[in-house]
Amino acid sequence: MTQLDDDSAIQILKTIAQARLHSGVPDLTPDLRYALADEFDASPKPSSEGDIARAALALLAEDPAFVEPIQIMSRQGVSTLRKSYSDPVTIALATAAILALQTRVKFKIATGGKWSFEIEKKDGPVKLLIERLLSYLPPMP
Secondary structure (H helix, E strand, O other): OOOOOHHHHHHHHHHHHHHHHHHOOOOOOHHHHHHHHHHHOOOOOOOOHHHHHHHHHHHHOOOHHHHHHHHHHHHHOHHHHHHHOOOOOOOOHHHHHHHHHOOOEEEEEOOOOOEEEEEOOOOOHHHHHHHHHHHHOOOOO
16 A cells, blocks of 8 residues: 555545445544554554555455455546545545444443444554554644
8 A cells, every 4th residue: 555645545545435434433532542542552653644544545455345446446546536436525534544443443432431442453554544543633632
């Protein structure tokens, strides 16, 4: 995924995420952000939107269901992708990243409001995406 330019990576991720929106996405509340940082021992690094999109696509590319669509869209170029992305409502990059995370992380909230997670594995693409996402978002209060 590192060969994709920012615009291509962002557009591919949003296209894939739009199709998954029916499953629901948790809001990135301060509580969820603290829980993710703690769970993954994440060290946020400065990240651009393109960095987040590439990290999310790298995670999705580990799932056989997403490999071919990502490869096809990667070859099409941004101008073709924008034409095929016909939904007038664009989704936020952070939402798209959370949708990508949901392929590997189950988000749970207890009655007291405490977040917990079921995770396949914490290293590699999952941790990279968490670090990029947390650094991209505005500072927590």
